[in-house]
Amino acid sequence: VYAGRHTAAIDRYREARRRFQEVGASPFIVDLGLWEVFQRFPLPLNDLIGHTEWVNAIGFSPDGTRAISAGNDKAVILWEVATGRKIRIFDGHRDTVACVAFSPDGSLAVSGGFDRMLHLWEVETGRIVQDFVGHEGWVRSVAFCPDGKFLLSGGNDRIVRLWNVTTGRESARFEGHENYVTQVACSPDGKQILAASYDGTILIWNREDGRRLQRLQIGSDYELKNIAFSPDGRHVVSGTAEASMKLWDLATGQEIRTFTGRGKRVCTARFSPEGNRLLTGNYDGTVDLWETETGRLIRTYQGHRDAVCTLAFSPQDDLFLSGSYDRHIKLWSLLPPPGLRAVQAHEGTITSTALSPDGRLGLSGGSDGRVRLWDMATTRLLRTWWGGELPVEAVAFSPDGQRIAAGGGDREIRIWDPATGREETRLSGHEGDILSLAFSPDGKRLLSGGKDHLLKLWDPATGQEIRTFSGHTHWVDAVAFSPSGTRIASGSHDKTVRIWDVEGGLLHTLIGHERAVRTVTFSADGTRLFSGGQDHTIRVWDVETGREIRKITGHSEWVRQVLFAPLPLISLLISAGNDATIRFWDAQSGREWRNLTEGKGAVTALAFDAVRRRMLSGGEDGMLHFWDFSPTQNDRETQIETLVQRLQKNANDAEALVELAGWYALHAAWPQALSTLRHSAEIGNDSLPSLLLARAAWFSGDLPAAREAFLDARARGEAPARYLDLCLQALTKREEER
The missing domain is CATH 2.130.10.10 (YVTN repeat-like/Quinoprotein amine dehydrogenase)
Structure with missing residues (x-):
């Protein structure tokens, strides 16, 4: 895991899991390890398959619903992001296509390649609207200006050219680089032209008169092969020969910070739309997500089998695409994996947490005087009780789940019905803050402890004090x-x-x-x-x-x-x-x-359900963390022989059935995946991966079931809401077509 070899780690964990099960031991410890693998290396949401050679460039449409890609196979492909469906192929280039970009309004796309040509395409029809002729070498980079009326290109002839989109004529050229131009960009206000080159420099010109404003010597030839300009045009990030990335201030030419990984050579980089995050694609097939302000590595994505050479953030900053030499394009979520979610639950410290006996509900009490009830599957807030102006120090569920108790600084214990929210009774008797509560196993007694140095035993049904322990x-x-x-x-x-x-x-x-x-x-x-x-x-x-x-x-x-x-x-x-x-x-x-x-501060409250493998924890920052250790990430490669053996021993092994459904899905056997998931649900599995169920239903033709599962996936936070909305929109189109 820590070496980044996630596939090997999964294989070892699965072997360990099998051995635990053979001797009748709980595999929970093993599943904790698998959970950590999937937290460190999330699964892709989709795989866009269509290119027959290296993928060189990708980009999102401005509305985020479509993507365009280019590759060594001379193809430019338009995709539907939600489904991974190939909408059309733009045919026109006679050699490798190196770069591609959407116009600001999404109606046009431009591509450039080794055939020295730039083609302007009408996205809806695939028709070539304009050809831009003039480059005397490979075209390596293209970019639209913010107004969409002009575009930039650069390449092996060392010249940056500005083109009029309407006429196809060259409006201006910017010279000064001594080697190939690798990246071009226009400042957000459209007034400056930026370009990077293999000569190790970045040049900045005034667009109006062509005057060179700045020349920055960033580094060696290698470093300027993989660069990215920030959206505000103030910073640039470049790779180094030492397998790291450096962030530079374009105004001063000063290095700001270094992003250091685990010895990975960087192939490409891309800033998020807000500029607060950075993606780097690496030659080892991984993608790293960084925090720009601190240089902190947030997460690693691993799934490609060869170098990741192109990246694109969605306009909504919740998804990204990666393209690789392995010919695949993968769609990823930028949200944390669904096994751990956090909400701002209280304005102060969370002092206590509890889980209902069936594990479906969570309870939190805080120093803000509030008690809150949560849906553990969706993290949705169900109810809030006002516990007074003083802190709530302790909360508890009765063993039958029919009562909730809370006590704190007001020296009273309140008991509520969680179903109706009605207060049933108050228990008074402590002469100091109440710090702890516990129901007896039969639920007929309630125990409390407080700052008055006493323990008290109560009848929660009547509110009567039974005994004091001093x-x-x-x-x-x-x-x-x-x-x-x-x-x-x-x-x-x-x-x-x-x-x-x-x-x-x-x-x-x-x-x-x-x-x-x-x-x-x-x-x-x-x-x-x-x-x-x-x-x-x-x-x-x-x-x-x-x-x-x-x-x-x-x-x-x-x-x-x-x-x-x-x-x-x-x-x-x-x-x-x-x-x-x-x-x-x-x-x-x-x-x-x-x-x-868990986070940066103290973990002040904790509750755990061993049966359903859920945990609820709270901290001094008021954040409530919902942990789900159930093995629901099952569409990676799995050993089918092992699954068969498990199901031969127990045909109702719910976890094995979900893994089998994931195996079917991996091999596009969608009807079998759907029937297997439904069988798992019939035998009582209430933790089905909703996104997998939605896809299985969709591709099997059961659109109503797919819609219900997509909505459930959104409620559970299994994928970014924006992506699931795109899926639902595409589903609606299919229903209308029917």
């Missing part, structure tokens, strides 16, 4: 019920963990933490207790004897939350802390399995 000498930060409901545990700012009999007797006082204890949780069998605290450690205790079994270290700051996740043959601990990490541990040995970084 003994702590500082705030009670954490409370938990044992699985049997007969014992309770508490963690406190007094550095101790206490185990109580639910009837009121103190059984053990556990001493070991060196600072405040922030979280406690029982193992599934109730024999062990886990605690985490401000001393950066997790402690494992024997419930019966009170003996400390193990101290687990790894966090570099406070441990805010520890959860126990029982899985077949493997039990996990999941912890979150102020060091901005979420860590997965082997609960038996204390070995750390995986470390996920």
Whole structure:
């Protein structure tokens, strides 16, 4: 994974997954690894197949619905972006086509090639409107001026030419380069002409009188083969022989920063429409996405089998196209992969999170005094409760999902019906802020802990206080019920963990933490207790004897939350802390399995559903993160023999069925993909990849089902909304044609 060899990583993980399943162990740890692969290397949304040789140039239409490409096969091709459908081929060039561009209004396109010709095409008909004759060598770059009335071209004859689009005549020429011109551009105001060359320079001219305004010596010949001008015309990025990119200020000629990857040679680069992001296509077949302001590598896209030599951002800045020597054009999403999504949920710190028993709903409480209910599949906000002016410190779902409890700075516990939003009752009795809540396993009791150093046991149905537990000498930060409901545990700012009999007797006082204890949780069998605290450690205790079994270290700051996740043959601990990490541990040995970084600040709240592999976490920045570890990315290559063996053992293996559907889709067997996905749904799989289902339904002719699946994919955030809207528009056209 970390070497960027994602295909090899997937093969190893799948082999590991098979071995886990053979012995009846949960493959969740393996799936975490696969999840990370797909986060690092997202899948393409579409593959545009049509060129028979290298793809040299691509571009989006101004409305983002179409794309145009050019290649060594002398072809210029117009595509429908949503479907990857080839609309038409523009036939006219007699040699390699090196460059292509849409006019600002999208009605025309220009292409230039090694035949020294520039052709102007009418996009709707494919008719040649104008030929531009004059270059004495290969044409390498073309660009329209902002007004669409003129266009620029440059190439091997070292001359930049300005052409009148209407007449086809050369209006001006700009000279001064001593080697091939590799890139031409017009400033956003149309007043300046920019060009880069193999001579290592960038020249800038005044368009009106042809006067040269500036000459910038950027670097060697190599560096000016792969450059990109920023949309505002103020910056340029260029490649280096040291496998990095440099950002330059065009006004001063000063280097601003360097974008350094993992030793990759860069073939091409492109700025986003806003100029805040940069794409680089590399000779190893990968594409890197960078943050322009900081030089930070955001994400790597890997899918091509040869050098990526051309790139294009969509006008809406949510998609991009990559073209390669492997003859393929791929459409990618610029959004983070769907396995992790984030929303600004609260105005202050998220203090607590919880998941409903069926895993469909998430709950968050914040320092802004609000409690919010969320749809875990779509991240949609369903309901907001006002918890008062003071912070909400704790939230909890009842085991049957019929009640929600929340407590905080107003010293009251409110209980609501999540279905109706109605407040059922309020529990009063604490004389300090309420910091922690927990329902008993049968849901008939509610436990609370607070700044008054007390624990209180309540009847949530009547609001009656049943019992008070006293003994702590500082705030009670954490409370938990044992699985049997007969014992309770508490963690406190007094550095101790206490185990109580639910009837009121103190059984053990556990001493070991060196600072405040922030979280406690029982193992599934109730024999062990886990605690985490401000001393950066997790402690494992024997419930019966009170003996400390193990101290687990790894966090570099406070441990805010520890959860126990029982899985077949493997039990996990999941912890979150102020060091901005979420860590997965082997609960038996204390070995750390995986470390996920949530963001830049402390992870202050965490909830996990082991059955549905969903997680909800919150931070001090008010961001709520929705994690989905279910293996839904299944249209990569997969071993069909392994799938057959799995399905022979269990014909209702829902995950194997989804993988099989992905294999069918990869080989364009759409009816089989659709029937396989539907079978998976019939046996209870509620996590089908909606985008795959939509494509299978579409290409199988079931347009209503395709529409429903595309809408579901948009609700789930499986692809950029703009792309899915394009798919729905194309679907509407097909329905009208029918």
